[in-house]
Amino acid sequence: MVQQTRSGMDVLLDARGLTKRFGDILANDKVDLVINKGEIHALLGENGAGKSTLVKMFYGSLEPDGGEILWQGQKVSIGNPAAARELGIGMVFQHFSLFEALTVVENIALALPNPGKMTELATRIESVSVDYGLPLNPTDIVADLPVGIRQRIEIVRCLLQEPQLIIMDEPTSVLTPQEADLLFLTLQRLASEGCAVLYISHRLEEVQRICHHATILRHGKVVSECNPANETPATLASMMVGADVASVSAGAQKPQVGEIRLELSNLSAKAATPFATALNSISLGLHAGEVVAIAGVAGNGQGELFDAISGEMPVSQEMVRIDGKSCGSRSITWRRRQKAAFVPEERLGHGAVPGLKLSQNIVLTRHATGDKLTGSGFVSTARANALEKHIKQEFDVRMSHDDPEARSLSGGNLQKFVVGRELDRQPGVLVVNQPTWGVDAGAAALIRQALIDLARSGSAVLVISQDLDEIFEIADRIAVISRGYLSAAEPAADMNRERVGLLMAGGAEAQGEVA
Amino acid sequence: MRLELVKRKERSHKMAMLSPIIAIGLTALAAAIIFAVSGHNPLEGLYKFFVEPLTQQWSLQATIAKATPLVLIGCGLAVCYLSNNWNIGAEGQFIVGALFGSALPILLPDFESGATLPLMLVFGALGGALWALIPAVLKNWFNTNEILTSLMLVYVASLMLDYLVRGPWRDPDGYNFPESRMFSDAATMPDVFGGTMSLSTPITIVIALILAVVLAKTLKGFEIRVMGESPRAGSFAGFSAKRLTLFSFALAGGLAGLAGTMEVSGGLNQLLPTISPGYGFTAIIVAFLGRLNPIGIIIAGFVLALSYIGGEGVQSAMGVSNKIASVIQGLLLFFVLACDTLILYRIRLVSHHAPAGETSHV
Incomplete structure (x- = not known):
């Protein structure tokens, strides 16, 4: 017609x-x-x-x-x-x-x-x-x-x-x-x-x-x-x-919300390159026991926000707090020692080194977190191998032969590995950027369930995602990022796709500018 | 039709080990062609170049003596290259190290004690490290390209050496020859095995072995490899690229400086304008031929030293130009890099589609 x-x-x-x-x-x-x-x-x-x-x-x-x-x-x-x-x-x-x-x-x-x-x-x-x-x-x-x-x-x-x-x-x-x-x-x-x-x-x-x-x-x-x-x-x-709302599995078991574990207050940062996005006084409190999701169209500041929370992009000390401790200018290693864990959007080249074996990629994020992976400067290969086997089994990472280079794994399997590597630590705060991007349905379901389970065990989980189906499936609260502004996180039950869509298309920005 | 390089899914470790051997084979082939084209018997040329130096004790020892600085410098460069820091200026760091190390026996010729030589070695390493830190600091603060700055500093260093041996550091009793005074015995590297080899050879081998363990087994070695392959993942691991740049340049410069001091206090016993036949540059080839692995570098250093001795051999025996050694060294680097590329990539032939405008069928 x-x-x-x-x-x-x-x-x-x-x-x-x-x-x-x-x-x-x-x-x-x-x-x-x-x-x-x-x-x-x-x-x-x-x-x-x-x-x-x-x-x-x-x-x-x-x-x-x-x-x-x-x-x-x-x-x-x-x-x-x-x-x-x-x-x-x-x-x-x-x-x-x-x-x-x-x-x-x-x-x-x-x-x-x-x-x-x-x-x-x-x-x-x-x-x-x-x-x-x-x-x-x-x-x-x-x-x-x-x-x-x-x-x-x-x-x-x-x-x-x-x-x-x-x-x-x-x-x-x-x-x-x-x-x-x-x-x-x-x-x-x-x-x-x-x-x-x-x-x-x-x-x-x-x-x-x-x-x-x-x-x-x-x-x-x-x-x-x-x-x-x-x-x-x-x-x-x-x-x-799409108007069809997916079944919300997380809402069935209402979380016991505890104290604030991750807090962002007026987090701002200038754009580092012409293609980067500036962050504009972003505030968010993440409680123990809940999954908060940040929705938004790609390139609206998600990567920058992730880097600021992880510590790869230092900001002012007071802008980020983990379990009450200010750490905006602390290193990523310091934050990991505070039981924070991070999974970046790009699996290969950021979350994992393509040419290193999986066991060595475990050392990448866990060398300083009390896993006995290092002793007097030396790396324990035996311990890394043991952890690799454990994570492989726990998260069903499939590989053609033992301990391959990260680059040879399929996207879904590598994502299970990269997420599993952090979940295995039982982190107090977990920040994940695009947890199931390009991952097949089975692996995506496994990862989402693992994220919910972690939150219910008393951790705070922040999920940055462009996939609204995913967000409505796992989030307790939803915020939207647009041009570096973050809307207030609202209970998922009070949100719908239309409202999220409007916030994505600039509403979050308007809200942020008013605030 | 065009050629395309397609990334391989996983590297073949067997081919990675074989690639230097294939490269040496291809170099020998190319050398034979060069000998033949320039009107010499290619088999005789190859024999004189690659084999004859190994058959006599004096030439074997000369080869090892030449290999020593190459290996020491190559080990330091390997750390730089593994961590994505392109230090091309080892030649300058070698020279400045030699200058720092020689300062003591030249300025205080009467200071002769058991501490003289160790102090010289420390100064030498320090000098080389300081010289190498200049491009590192420039890179960290001003984002300059370290390939250019480190290379340019080579010429500054060699002019400095030239000025000192012709000017303030010239031997007062030396009939105006551009050379420093001879070093005292206390400032001389002791010989070992009663030949042309000095203590610098065992020192170098020990350092290479230590470095091999550090690179393979320690967290520092892990950091170096991660930073080289994927800086973004390195910063995610909590490693600092800037600190590692300082570290790797200081280490490479320190080892090059140590090599410089050991060279002047070992064989030469004085400063000359020509203390290095390009060791700092040849060591770049050594580092890559040795797969950026200290054990491999020991072998590669020996092969490259052979090309110096063999080059002299064919020059005197067959009258081939003395540039032949440089040409063969260059060919070797070319073939090593080409073989390495083919380990990571495979070549694919791609045929173009016909332009769509004329053909209206699918």
């Missing part, structure tokens, strides 16, 4: 039944998508819903396993990005691929198939960029330019190839509101000239403001299509996260 309301327009791209599988995971499951000429088309969905996979197939960096793509009515196979550009499909990435040491014109010349003379290209860049309200100085060196201008370079680079479809992956995530306003003007201008835009964003107000049509993905499938103008951020959010 949605198709009918748009039937008068020319179809530019028509994807039919696109399917892409990674191992056991169906990233895209028979996705149908129609993009018309001159349309700003929003692609919405939670993290892991399959948005990136889908656009990568349009841009030629992934090959579909099934289905077909029709470009202006012709069936095409897009083998690589160069082929996509030849068809007239351009893409602006979330993280830019620019050489910092080179000038604007040099960077653009590198991406063009036949750039021609540098001086001519420079004049073309100037005229196109001014024409579209994105003025650029071709001789500026990229390293000196702020993020907003760098994005302009990417967009102008796209425009020079006179594309008919521009794919933008979360373009405003790195922009200030004023820069974003300028970008919207450009997009509207492009649309009025007949160029289509496929716009990926989590910011629902933005989508409402500039998009003509929206396709919503969930778990790799198209769940609905709509005209954003006829919706509210709340209805869009509920389409994104």
Whole structure:
């Protein structure tokens, strides 16, 4: 029925039944998508819903396993990005691929198939960029330019190839509101000239403001299509996260809430890099016996918050307290000795060293926590091996041979190991970032149950997650992080997906600014 | 069509052990080709280069004497490289160590006691460590690239040496030759086994063995390996990258400085403008050929020392250019790194898809 309301327009791209599988995971499951000429088309969905996979197939960096793509009515196979550009499909990435040491014109010349003379290209860049309200100085060196201008370079680079479809992956995530306003003007201008835009964003107000049509993905499938103008951020959010509330297993046995074990008070930190998020006076008290979950879209400060709590990013002493002891500037080892434990989002390269055996990876986080893994400077291999065997059995870590290198384990098995390594210590405070990201259902259930059990035994558990199903399944209280602001943690029973969705889309920020 | 390097799932430990041997084999092959192309009998060249030095006692001892500083410097560099600190300036640290160690016998020639030599060795190690700490501190505070700073400091050090032996430290009775006074007996490394080898060889072997145990068995060794492979995981483990940078540079510089002092107080007995035939640079090859493992480095140091002696051999016996030793050393490093790459990655041929525009079928 949605198709009918748009039937008068020319179809530019028509994807039919696109399917892409990674191992056991169906990233895209028979996705149908129609993009018309001159349309700003929003692609919405939670993290892991399959948005990136889908656009990568349009841009030629992934090959579909099934289905077909029709470009202006012709069936095409897009083998690589160069082929996509030849068809007239351009893409602006979330993280830019620019050489910092080179000038604007040099960077653009590198991406063009036949750039021609540098001086001519420079004049073309100037005229196109001014024409579209994105003025650029071709001789500026990229390293000196702020993020907003760098994005302009990417967009102008796209425009020079006179594309008919521009794919933008979360373009405003790195922009200030004023820069974003300028970008919207450009997009509207492009649309009025007949160029289509496929716009990926989590910011629902933005989508409402500039998009003509929206396709919503969930778990790799198209769940609905709509005209954003006829919706509210709340209805869009509920389409994104799905209305079906999972059964809450943690709520059945109400926790005996005890004293505060982890306390954050006015935790603030500046952004360390242009792509990092600043933390803005985050406060949260975590009681013994409860699981508190922090929901939020990726890149809103979760990693920074984790690093501040773990001690990898030191903050002011009073901002973090573990069992009443101030430790904001203490080391991660000191915090571990206070019976705190941490599981980062990235298993390989942060939580575990890829090239080390599992037994050695146990030494990684437990060398200073009274496990007798070290004695007068020497590492006890026997003790590490014994712990490795124990954790392997306890958490059902499956491996092809004894004590392999961490890199050879599958994601789910490594996650069980990394979580098990910390749970085995019976920590008083556990902070987990994305506990079941990319993990199969069986392993995810095991990990979630273990987290609940730990809390019920008197520990405080903080779960940072983008998976709302997971959050509603295990959390006693839920807070939402958005642009480095944290909403107040509210009892899970009083929360619903719509409310979480609204907080994700900037409500948490508003709440934080008021506070 | 293009070539792509694809990461292997797990490293083969057998190939990791074999790779230096394969690299040496490939180097010998390449050397034979070079001999043949330059109009010499390749088999005779290979024999003179790689085998003949091993057949006579004096050349065998000379090889071991040359291997000693290479092994000592290589061990220190291995700690740097394992922990992702790219110290290329061991040559400068070697020279500054030699200067610090020589200060005592040159400035106080009459101070002759049992403490003279031990003090010199301590000063030498200290000097090398201080010199190495300059790039480490610059890296930690100003984020400079330690490859460049440590390398540039080599030239500063060698000009310093040049200035001292031609100027203030020149031997007053030396007929204006650019060399320092001879060291007294108390400032000389004692010989062992009655030959050209000094006490520095057993000292080096003991240090290498200690380092092997430290790297394999202790928490410090664990920290070094973790930091090298995955700094993010290292900081998650509670290790400090900055402290380790200081530690590894100081250790490598200290060992290079010790090697420098032992070299001048062992064989040369005085400071000369040319105290090192590039030991600090060759030790980089030694460290990698020895798989950054002190035991492996002992063997690799011997192989590289052989290339110095063998290079002299083919030069005098066959009239081949004296640059041949450097070329063969360079080839060896190239093949070692290439073999290592293939242990971690495999090569895959990728064929391009036809551009989509023309072909409208799937």
